[in-house]
Amino acid sequence: MLSISKRLKTIASLVTLQKKVIDIGTDHAYLPIYLYLNNITKNITASDISPQVLEISLNNLQKYNLEKKINLIKSDGFRNVDGIFDIAVITGMGTYTIINILNTKNIPDTLIIQSNNDYYLLRKHLNYLGYKIEKEIALYENKHYYIIIKFIKEKEFLTDEELLFGKSNNLQYYDYLKNKYIKLYEKSRDEKFLKYIDMLNSIIEKTPVEMK
Ligand SMILES: C[S@@+](CC[C@H](N)C(=O)[O-])C[C@H]1O[C@@H](n2cnc3c(N)ncnc32)[C@H](O)[C@@H]1O
The missing domain is CATH 1.10.287 (Helix Hairpins)
Known part of the structure; x- marks a missing residue:
């Protein structure tokens, strides 16, 4: 069975069951494989900008016989993504990369984001785009706090304290x-x-x- 980090498990716990999910910047494709094997959803697209990374993702999908079950695509953010997804997972990147990825049409109404930095800017930008913090988790792993946020499309007023320190x-x-x-x-x-x-x-x- 696939063993993944507490961080990825926590991210997976925020994915609503049986939704159409895209993992942008999937890297090793561990999250899509975990979602599939744990019956969280079978409707998954895994994407990455890097061809080298996609070779590794494909290898991992093959290890679990999932290469025909999970859709793997090369895309810079949503650029080559067809159709509308219920949920986009965008994790393990910096806030500026995430903001660039979100600067496009057809962004899902639910976003699960784990940025590596600039949480104030991240919360402020998502608030500006019309997303509310549905759930925020500050997770301690490897001597580090990871901030994992589930956003949903809904207006919200955030205080300066909430923008700076979150709602965990x-x-x-x-x-x-x-x-x-x-x-x-x-x-x-x-x-x-x-x-x-x-x-x-x-x-x-x-x-x-x-x-x-
Ligand atoms: C550090 S890994 C994070 C992997 C995984 N999401 C996680 O949280 O463990 C970042 C991945 O994002 C990919 N990436 C960076 N910019 C991207 C973009 N604009 N569109 C798609 N993927 C991107 C990189 O190629 C890399 O595989």
């Missing part, structure tokens, strides 16, 4: 951010970090008891 309600993550900004303030004496620490203190106070 994960107290450990907020504590981690607070400690990071305390260290950054001690190094730089930049007042901006004091403001972040204050904001995080008030978020931590407001986080519901069951989340703590």
Whole structure:
């Protein structure tokens, strides 16, 4: 059986059952293979911009006899993608690449995004495109927090705190951010970090008891 990271499993847990899914930037195609083998959905397209990567994806699909079950295509973002999907998964890339990928027509109403950086810009841009944060998970793995967000097409007002620190309600993550900004303030004496620490203190106070 395919063994995948906690990060990919968490991403898979956000995929609604039996929907038509595209994994943009699939790389090894582990997520599509996992979705298929676990009956999360069988209607899957895996795509990548890189021909070398697609050879590896194809090899992996063949290992599981899925080369005829999962549609594999070469595409820069949605450029060569035909038809409308229910869900697009775009993970393991930087926010600028993700924003470029989303700068096209026929973007699905549900997006599962895990960016490697610039979460403020990511949340702000998706909010501008008319997407709401349906669920946000701050996942700790390999000594690192991954921010995984499921967006759905719906208007939403986000506060500055939510744009900066998200909606995960994960107290450990907020504590981690607070400690990071305390260290950054001690190094730089930049007042901006004091403001972040204050904001995080008030978020931590407001986080519901069951989340703590
Ligand atoms: C670090 S891998 C992430 C793989 C997988 N999505 C994950 O989360 O584990 C990033 C992949 O995105 C692909 N990629 C980068 N820019 C892309 C684009 N504009 N369109 C499609 N794929 C892209 C790269 O070729 C690479 O395979």
